[in-house]
Amino acid sequence: MSSYAVADAPPPQEPAETPQEKLARRLGHLTSSYLEPAQVAEIQKAYEVAAKAHEGQFRLSGEPYVCHPLSVAIILAEMRMDAKGIMAALLHDVIEDTPLTKEDLSARFGAEVAELVDGVSKLTQLDCKSRAEAQAENVRKMVLAMVKDLRVIMVKLADRLHNMRTLDVMNPGRRCRIARETLDIYAPIAHRLGMNEVRLELENLGFSAMYPMRHRVLEQCVKKARGNRKEVLATIESTLKARLKDCGMPDARIIGREKHLYSLYQKMRSKHLPFAQVYDVYAFRIVVDSPDECYRALGAVHNLYKPIPGRFKDYIALPKANGYQSLHTVLIGPFGLPLEIQIRTHAMHHMAESGIAAHWLYKSETDPAAGSQARAREWLRDLLEIQKSAGDSLEFLDNLKVDLFQHECYVFTPKGRIIKLPRGATIVDFAYAVHTDIGNSCVSARVNRILAPLHSVLENGQTIEIITAPWARPNPLWLNYVVTAKARAAIRSHLRNFKKQEAVNLGRRLLEKELANHGLNLEAIPPQQLENFTRSLELASFESLLEDLGLGNRLPFLVVQQMLHGERESGKGAPSPAAEKSARMPLVIKGTEGVVVNLAKCCRPIPGDPIVGFFNPGKGIVVHLTDCKNAAELRRKQINSLDVEWDRAASGMFPAMIRLELMNRVGTLAQVASAISRMEADIENVQITNQDDQISTDVITIGVKDRVHLARVMRELRRLSIVLKISRVKSELRK
Template structure:
């Protein structure tokens, strides 16, 4: 019969944990207090017991899906944290983590009884309970944002939540299949990566395997059967053989060390197969061995020993001791050809590195006497949390913030150096621009060029391990929207978008002023002559604080300038027809397009207008206006929707260069492409892109994307290209 636990009865005097009868299957508060006695003083244990009594009374009558009393869940969560040697405030918060959400107890009552720090922790964890990946994307993102921001205030919030999630995953069988899949997906997407980011390896592995078992049960069974088939009869022998050989090699050299063989966990095998598109038998580290020694220099001695013992696989050595991972993990990794030609992985580390590899940020509480270094998970976690705060400030909304955080939670590192020798860890595939933003947001915003290993390189160049990168900045430079096409780090992306949004807002205000003034002028008025009282009344009605905000809304296409103009001077549509316009949406004062309006005026990719073309424009909410050629077929969908259209014309002196495309049909002869490119270049145009389409082996279409100044400039180019030998036909391309 299972032992019961009376929440009113005081525990017996805490004693060191001893072997208990097999019949005891439920973890009890007396067991909890006994475990705490191994590292906490009696007065703190008593405070934890008082919190247990308070929680048991608050949850009285509540049960879990499994049917057991609810209090056993927070007790199990506290047990997990006790195994991590967390402080007593964290344990009390774990015991009470559901009382604010699931009972009438309020934060103030918790604070009065157990202190403000505990109340803040409980409140922080309570905010995490609204995560639901089956809800709208905005609600999902907002919930995750709350979780991460609570974590930045006190890292113990996420440790409690990880322990809570771990126990929920251990008892997930009581849930419906749909809930199992939803919670498992959430665990694999968010909580396991957070555990990895904080360096808590044992929690990550268990969360991944439990999530894998419930979300992809069939895939897990297939890998497990394959692993058992491969391992039967040989796995135990092979592991024992390698362990014996390693121990003998250490003994011969007089090195004291522990050797342990293991099999990689199933989700780790699956993820590597999926991410690297490899079959099961192509994996090198299904079997791994760990050698733990006392000192760092001994690690490198052992590396030489194992390379003499088994042949190393070229390109598979990684030194995470000299360059730790972003979560503080340190170890030497090498892949070897083991017995029977089977590839194995050997990890070599010190005892301190092993503790940090398993406990991560929790080692801050478990081994407070340890030396704190720049590679310590506690300091690295603090850096990451600071980056989260910066992302939150720069992100436009919760969805964007979620996108950046998900990128940041799945690092596959590349390590590069600054000219002064500082090492920066970036996501694999990171470019020069990512590196610049990793140094500082101001460096990224003003970078114009870079040197990689003292040679000039494009800003889009992907970085490789060991390179030295020097960023060249210019005071007047600003981010290019095109950078978003190749940056991969969340920090770079959020900073670029944030800076571009501020630029776009300023440009939208300038454009909005021009649009509104044009409409007012057509009605015989002007912005400067508007009555302040009427203007203030409209701003209040529109819930805008300043006139610049109104200009920005107009420039971004969120509010129609004609309607606002008529409202500001109290002119009805019928009256507008008698003040100089035959139709309220047809105006003699057209907006002049200069080509330098920036991020609020876009040129349609379908018809690619250039100065000299007859043009019109449409409002695109949130972006501004999009300019089309008047004959563009895509405008047909807007017929009759006058509020979305805008009369525009080219400025008398347009500035800049404009993209357009031409198609040249040529006889397939050597040198014809080079000759056409030479002609285009001589006429002052730049070729952005060229594509060849072979038609029948004799004729080929060459499609050029050019930058030109005007329609006349394009006409000169087309006349000259027609004179090139073997050019049969030439047309301007429109993709509408």
Template sequence: MASSGDVVVEPGAVSVDPAARAADLCTLLESYLSPAQVHRVYEAYCFGAEAHEGQRRLSGEAYITHPLAVAKVLAEMRLDTDSIIAAILHDVIEDTPTAKAELAERFGEDVATLVDGVSKLTQIDFKSKAEAQAENFRKMVLAMSQDIRVILIKLADRLHNMRTIWVMPPHKRWRIARETLEIYAPIAQRLGINTLRVELDDLGFAALYPMRYRVLKEKVRRQRGNRREIISKVRHTLEERLAEAGIEAHVVGREKHLWSIYQKMRSKHASFQDVFDVHGIRVIVDQVDTCYRVLGVLHQLYKPLPGRIKDYIAIPKANGYQSLHTTLLGPRRIRIEVQIRTSEMDKVAEAGIAAHWLYKEAEQATNVAQARAREWVRGLLEMQRNAGNSLEFIENVKIDLLPDEIYVFTPSGEIMELPRGATVVDFAYAVHSDIGDACIAAMVDHRLTPLRTPLETGQTVEVITAPVARPNPAWLDFVVTAKARTAIRHSLKRLRGAEAVSLGRRLVEQALQAFELTLEELPQERVDEALVSLGSESLDAVFEGVGLGERMPWLVAQRLSGMGGEQGEAVTDRAAGPLTVRGTEGAVVTFARCCRPIPGDPIVGFASAGRGVVIHHRDCHNIRDYRNHPEKWLDVQWDEAVAGEFPVTLAVDVVNKRGVLAGVAATVSELDSNIEAVDQEEKEGMIATIRVTLAVRDRVHLARIMRRLRRLNAVLRIVRRKG
């Protein structure tokens, strides 16, 4: 994140005396603050000017001009006194010897907390610039959760930095502009502060892609001249028709901002001529029911385009935005987008959560926006708690800030907002993390639906859960929400850790039998010595390493027994007996896909670093690669009470005629099995080979299925694939 001191003024800018800027700020503040409050702000200016004495921006201006400009942005939003003071002092902790305690004593605890919230972590050495940016963003989110004004100060700070970015070195300009477009402008949009968002977008666009910005700006200017007459005609016609209907309304023209046009062109692979909503109309009325009356008048006047009518009044956006949208086919078949909203909705649409301070009469509407903002911040906090590190967290935040959304319903009728492309799993985690962890299927519009199914606006979704269910790593391939992604990773890490500890304990206990010892019999002194020699802090950490295949159980047993043995030393008697496989060990015991062993098969285990124990069939061709690594072999056997179903692959030669696959499927179903995958391997004249993957309980179950399949007239031969 750019330091304010790195930012310079635009070429040709006239240097203004800081005292004059402070006077202008106080004049602006006098329009809504009391004299005593304005005096406090002036005291803060004097304090900040003294603290920054001798510091200069790259432009040569006194450093205090930047905090004053940030304060002015907030004053134009009519923020409270503490926010203005914090804006003036927002760099004193970071860039001067001033301590937080001194600010608290001089200006109050609230001001000190706000300033500390926007200050960067300058005392910590980070491995990379990206890590520093991510960790500072994490710190700011934590401060936001305490006081939402922190992000308003940060957005104003970033806005002035972007206004004064132009003579910076290109590599810095591009980095700051990209960060603005990817994080800060979307945050402004998420909080509903449209005025800030539009300026941040266009300034970032101009800095990151200056040539594209100039070309697009010129195209919009030319089109504005060509369409001005048509838009003006539509506006006047609409005003007359609304007056005839007895509707009082304020009708204005609006123009899509450049970054939004560019994004639409890029996402739809369209030319500028194919973007139809560059210019549009906004209708502002007094109350909600009038909005729908205006919509009726519009659709009588011009034909609406099917599928382009959106009701954000009934279903507001996540940032509290409310409006009716419709696209009309106007004169000369030009498409015109019209937005219809009340004056309160318009204020919230432009100022978002800042409307609470800017428009006192819009307080009720902004309470909704602020409640949604607080809910979003709570979601960020949950994400940062579950994220592995700050870099993962900031990437998840970027995903979360994607603007396109869909609206689906819970069975009770509650509306849930999700990004476009969200699946059933995303919905489940949006309801609650526990629901997501335990989901196994869903009913979408009363039809059973797979978990990876993308949802569409208007659908009703009911999640089906099971107490023993847990997240599947494959879900990470299709979920789109940051909350689902972080929750799945967090749950998998937690489950995997617990499973690894349990398996590792069993392996070490089994290995200790060779020394005629048990864990309970080991004296604490010997355990402590073994932990030192193994370089670990606890037995659970050792067990986890064993369970994940990162440590060999017999070597750990040697250290615990006190019998010696170096890391690479051969062990003649590893254990008294084989490890029993129950089928319920979770992610730390996996079954090789090449040979697909099932209960009853002779099996062998291999310790694989990071994966735990991988079980192969003894006849699997791939185990030849492990002949040269006997230290990784594990003696394993099936537990008598092995549980679950296991996939097995059959190659079935059949007479290639109609209905043969249906007969195979029906037979498998009759014998209480399920086909997980099927495809045709090859076809030679009248003979075809079908590869079928079934779920079976054990070899006995498989044998019954194979015997029954051989009775089918169309089946010629069945072979089980083992690698």
């Protein structure tokens, strides 16, 4: 087993080195160039443990398995990662692939290294229904470990980078799956952390693995086009240098910049452009010494070539979320071609290429990466809040992807605080970005002092003032237009908890009603008896039983029978005819119980109507009119039902549908709307189902208080001379 300590004298002639020995020697050379000898010795010890643990294991390429952790450690050493991070890289697969445990590593190398290795390790003992769920759970675990220590994601990205470099030996299906995961998750995370060099390589390798033919064709096109551009690039570069020198910046560095292949491919796809139009853009990067010189250089290039309006971005004054800073401008260059210019300082350039890795690459007293570290930790804190709100790992992964694929928009609070949001963000996204409680209770907003609806899309520079109310709560419709992961997770969490509480309340009422049919009271049953009964049903708590009842997963009369007779069935399934009582107290509803009591959309029952309820497992109770055609169909299918009736104190507006046959004249709908308004009813929807020169048949959905109110509205409409026939719609639009 080879040590990688650096020898002072040239090594004697020996047999050719193995790949493992070459990698070990290279790692030794890199680490000893910036770490203390004691730290290098600790890394040596970690290497020896990893080599011994992986002994006899080989990669698909045929090389010893330990070559992989060595390569990962080398990638991190090139970023000047600290000793603990290098040790974690060397040991990152031992928990997963060898008998060594986290406790073993903690005893040998300390808790810090053990925690890092555990954070990178996959969850091998997962009870997951699908590969997607397993992937989501692993990403969730990794993100939680990232929150504790940023080095976890550094090791994971280096691990993924080396895996992508050696992907060719895998079968096409697995290669494609790993490449998709890289492009969907790991490359965006590298971008979010400002690690541009890692991101570009991951994207190009992923693109090559996913679409080898497209990658090859695009690569050939770029090589061919590059030769035709050399003269133009040289002309532009010399002109820029001369202008900057005249402006007192002779040391400014000018770099010709090419779009990498995956970026070209994405642009061609998203904008439906041929290669010639995408590649017909010349790009340069100007690197100067100070922020002041950045703005002077901007003025110089704007005097040289005309800027394109609306294409200037100042990321120095308003850095991106990952800490990226630069001035961006697009000019009309020579020959009328677009010319992209990025202007930044040397420190900004290091940050743009390395992101949080600059913390280790360029560590100094003035640590230029401190801002990036702070932003990364702020982002990770947001992820932690999102994961707390997520229902499961798949929902969390969905929220993470939403959070990763976004471009910034900058808006202000009334006090002048800048809030960064993704493009397309709405007022609701802004409210949740300020604080979760603000989002949960927002009812309206002022944009630049003008009232605006909550679905309004925000634009750069707007000032937003949120209006809240103590009674307000999130609306499920918000999920149709919010774009930030934080808002989406918070809304889903609130609705999930709200539904659970509503289900528990309804379940309690159903159980109390059924017990009352037997002359019993829930309060009179000893808590210990309830606990024993719940345990016999293999449920975690009595509240879980009530939730099941409210969601329609268990039937109240069967549960009561088991409670009274000590039966051990699950409480699910259809009851026997003898089990049903001939007369039961009906469940009294107000129609405003929430998401677990739903009024059927086919017949639109309103207070005063004779109604019947049907259990809908997982969703609660659906209430139909007793003479609804769909209710008859449900009875025929022996769907479990219960007697319900309207509470006399039911209040609010309820939708009801009426069919009108009208004379087809100018102003007919206006007369109908006026009559409905006079009767203090609301029009919710108008649907024209049939129309000719003489007659129009319309179905109108109106909001009414109860059956009496609906009758008064229909009487008022009958008085209109244009109304030929009117009737209430019952069970014709099945949903």
